[in-house]
Amino acid sequence: MIEAKNVNFYYGNFHALKNISMQMEANTVTAFIGPSGCGKSTFLRILNRMNDLIDDTHLAGECLIDGQNIYDKSVQVDELRKKVGMVFQKPNPFPKSIFENVAYGLRVNSMGDKSFIAGRVEESLRGAALWEEVKDKLKKSAFELSGGQQQRLCIARALAISPSILLMDEPASALDPISTSKIEELMYALKQKYTIVIVTHNMQQAARVSDKTGFFMLGELVEYCDTKKMFLNPDKAQTQNYITGKFG
Amino acid sequence: MRRLKRIAERMVEGLLTLSGGVTSLAILLIIIFLFKEGLGLFNSPNVEKGYSLCVNSSNEIVRLNPLQIKNIFDYEVSNWQEVGGADEEIMPFRFDEIFSQYSDEELGEDYALLPQRLSEVIAKHPNIIAFLPQKYTPKDEASVKVLPTKNISFADFFGGKEWLPTATPSPLYGLLPLLLGTLWVSIFAILIALPLGLGVAIYLSELATEHAGKFLKPAIELLAGIPSVVYGFFGLVVLVPLVQRSLNLPVGETAFTGSLILAIMALPTIITVAEDAMRNTPRAMREASLALGATHWQTIYKVVVPYASSGISAAVVLGVGRAIGETMAVLMVTGNAAAMPRSLFESVRTIPATIAAELGEAPAGGAHYQSLFLLGCILFVITMMVSISAEVISKRQYSKGV
Ligand SMILES: Nc1ncnc2c1ncn2[C@@H]1O[C@H](COP(=O)(O)OP(=O)(O)OP(=O)(O)O)[C@@H](O)[C@H]1O
Ligand SMILES: [Mg+2]
Numbered sequence: 001m002i003e004a005k006n007v008n009f010y011y012g013n014f015h016a017l018k019n020i021s022m023q024m025e026a027n028t029v030t031a032f033i034g035p036s037g038c039g040k041s042t043f044l045r046i047l048n049r050m051n052d053l054i055d056d057t058h059l060a061g062e063c064l065i066d067g068q069n070i071y072d073k074s075v076q077v078d079e080l081r082k083k084v085g086m087v088f089q090k091p092n093p094f095p096k097s098i099f100e101n102v103a104y105g106l107r108v109n110s111m112g113d114k115s116f117i118a119g120r121v122e123e124s125l126r127g128a129a130l131w132e133e134v135k136d137k138l139k140k141s142a143f144e145l146s147g148g149q150q151q152r153l154c155i156a157r158a159l160a161i162s163p164s165i166l167l168m169d170e171p172a173s174a175l176d177p178i179s180t181s182k183i184e185e186l187m188y189a190l191k192q193k194y195t196i197v198i199v200t201h202n203m204q205q206a207a208r209v210s211d212k213t214g215f216f217m218l219g220e221l222v223e224y225c226d227t228k229k230m231f232l233n234p235d236k237a238q239t240q241n242y243i244t245g246k247f248g
Numbered sequence: 249m250r251r252l253k254r255i256a257e258r259m260v261e262g263l264l265t266l267s268g269g270v271t272s273l274a275i276l277l278i279i280i281f282l283f284k285e286g287l288g289l290f291n292s293p294n295v296e297k298g299y300s301l302c303v304n305s306s307n308e309i310v311r312l313n314p315l316q317i318k319n320i321f322d323y324e325v326s327n328w329q330e331v332g333g334a335d336e337e338i339m340p341f342r343f344d345e346i347f348s349q350y351s352d353e354e355l356g357e358d359y360a361l362l363p364q365r366l367s368e369v370i371a372k373h374p375n376i377i378a379f380l381p382q383k384y385t386p387k388d389e390a391s392v393k394v395l396p397t398k399n400i401s402f403a404d405f406f407g408g409k410e411w412l413p414t415a416t417p418s419p420l421y422g423l424l425p426l427l428l429g430t431l432w433v434s435i436f437a438i439l440i441a442l443p444l445g446l447g448v449a450i451y452l453s454e455l456a457t458e459h460a461g462k463f464l465k466p467a468i469e470l471l472a473g474i475p476s477v478v479y480g481f482f483g484l485v486v487l488v489p490l491v492q493r494s495l496n497l498p499v500g501e502t503a504f505t506g507s508l509i510l511a512i513m514a515l516p517t518i519i520t521v522a523e524d525a526m527r528n529t530p531r532a533m534r535e536a537s538l539a540l541g542a543t544h545w546q547t548i549y550k551v552v553v554p555y556a557s558s559g560i561s562a563a564v565v566l567g568v569g570r571a572i573g574e575t576m577a578v579l580m581v582t583g584n585a586a587a588m589p590r591s592l593f594e595s596v597r598t599i600p601a602t603i604a605a606e607l608g609e610a611p612a613g614g615a616h617y618q619s620l621f622l623l624g625c626i627l628f629v630i631t632m633m634v635s636i637s638a639e640v641i642s643k644r645q646y647s648k649g650v
Pocket of ligand 2 (some may be wrong): 041
């Protein structure tokens with residue numbers, strides 16, 4: 001379970017997130033929607049402390065995962081990130097072979113021997129619906145894949161270390177409809193084991209895959225409720241307008 | 249208006265093409281000039297120009313190589329047997345000795361009788377070997393045999409273990425001591441500078457606080473701008489005595505001292521180029537690694553360094569290039585003994601130092617002069633090989649994506 005309590009986030013003086021409080025239950029899919037620049041990625045990156053890398057940023061409030069404040073001094077960031085996997089907005093495979101890309105997380109965390117790694121790589125590639133396309137060229141550079149294949153490789157890479165939470169920042173923005181539906185099916189299957197948070201600009205996608213949806217605007221969480229309610233009968237007029245495309 | 253713009257664009261284009269062409273042509277001409285002058289060495293006789301070597305006609309010897317000639321006149325070889333002749337003591341004879349044996353009258357007006365007198369001397373001593381100007385060489389074939397001169401061969405140059413370009417009668421142009429001197433000094437310089445430079449580059453790009461970086465970077469760039477003669481001076485005054493005292497050596501001017509000073513000089517280049525390469529590793533790569541639970545350090549050596557590998561090999565090439573070509577500082581601290589180096593802690597001489605030290609005293613167009621150009625060619629070939637291999641390495645790494 002993920003819980004944010006009065007989270008405020010600043011890039012320098014810029015107040016990017018304002019007083020965000022929300023809870024995400026285990027084994028659910030939560031979607032974040034909202035206009036560009038409203039802070040969806042920023043909030044997602046708070047959940048695996050990716051924003052720590054950016055200089056001159058500042059966080060106030062609490063962020064708990066399974067009851068543990070992840071910004072507590074005692075938390076080991078690399079252990080946290082092992083548990084909270086992330087797929088980025090732009091595909092970012094390593095300049096390594098396809099196999100090594102997926103094996104990377106296993107190797108740096110010294111998880112398992114050679115045969116275990118080989119098995120897990122195949123499993124993860126199957127999980128990301130990429131296995132059939134790459135099984136004969138695992139030794140080839142990941143850069144030889146198409147953009148959509150690269151994104152699925154990045155998903156496989158995140159799956160390989162079996163995180164319990166998976167953060168996905170517009171994972172389907174570079175994909176064709178077929179790959180997109182594969183990813184959506186995948187999310188449905190993954191829900192059994194993982195807690196998933198996904199950012200998307202595609203309303204249909206949010207409606208299809210998520211259990212709950214949060215609508216962000218200008219750094220604020222305007223509305224957060226069950227997806228069905230959000231799309232059928234939102235409380236706020238702003239939400240209604242955004243979803244129906246009246247502004248954005 | 250439109251047309252004017254198009255004409256101007258054409259002109260700029262032409263100008264750029266022209267300057268590119270001129271530059272390429274200039275480079276080509278320089279290389280051709282270098283090799284033409286250098287290869288001229290192999291058309292020079294192996295005995296000093298204008299002189300010949302004569303022996304008594306009873307001597308069975310038919311030819312001598314430059315090293316043998318040098319050893320004979322240095323009294324290091326004293327028996328004909330050692331150079332393939334009879335078991336007799338060699339009697340080296342230099343041209344000026346004739347003036348102590350005969351008076352001016354006996355040599356005749358304008359030394360007209362000199363060849364005859366020389367012929368007498370040679371006839372009198374069956375074991376003599378005489379080094380004479382061709383002008384006065386006796387034509388008397390009954391008693392005097394002129395040894396044929398050969399051109400300096402590839403083997404003399406590339407296999408020669410002695411560099412004595414001013415030795416008479418037979419100068420020696422052996423590349424090996426200089427080549428080895430260069431390689432020793434450069435290789436050890438790189439062995440010192442590379443780990444240190446990469447370490448500092450990693451520190452600067454990954455670990456240093458903004459504050460430390462702000463101070464260190466300009467300081468390092470400043471180091472790159474110091475002229476090499478200043479480094480040489482520093483080396484001479486500080487490093488040479490330091491090396492001598494701390495290692496308890498007879499002299500401080502050693503290959504090791506040269507390597508040290510070169511390492512110091514190559515460091516700023518290696519650091520700046522490698523740091524830039526690592527800093528250019530996209531943030532997305534680092535984030536991808538960290539998001540998979542890799543530690544900062546794992547991210548550095550598994551992602552940042554491999555990603556920057558082509559930039560890092562560029563740093564290595566620039567460093568090696570600087571080390572191999574560096575002249576002044578090395579000239580000042582290595583002692584410049586043109587002997588085969590046997591240990592790091594002996595005096596050596598490098599190719600660039602040799603060129604710098606000797607070009608002034610080598611008469612233009614002579615064999616010595618040509619040999620220095622040939623050294624330049626060798627240097628050129630070495631640096632070219634270094635950059636080609638770096639290119640190959642970084643290309644292969646990139647295309648393999650490993
Ligand atoms: N590294 C950064 N430094 C400074 N400001 C930033 C940085 N990253 C994001 N911001 C600012 O924070 C705000 C939120 O950015 P964020 O990337 O979270 O938006 P987003 O909702 O993900 O948008 P998109 O849908 O376009 O991805 C934006 O106004 C952006 O300009
Ligand atoms: Mg975003």
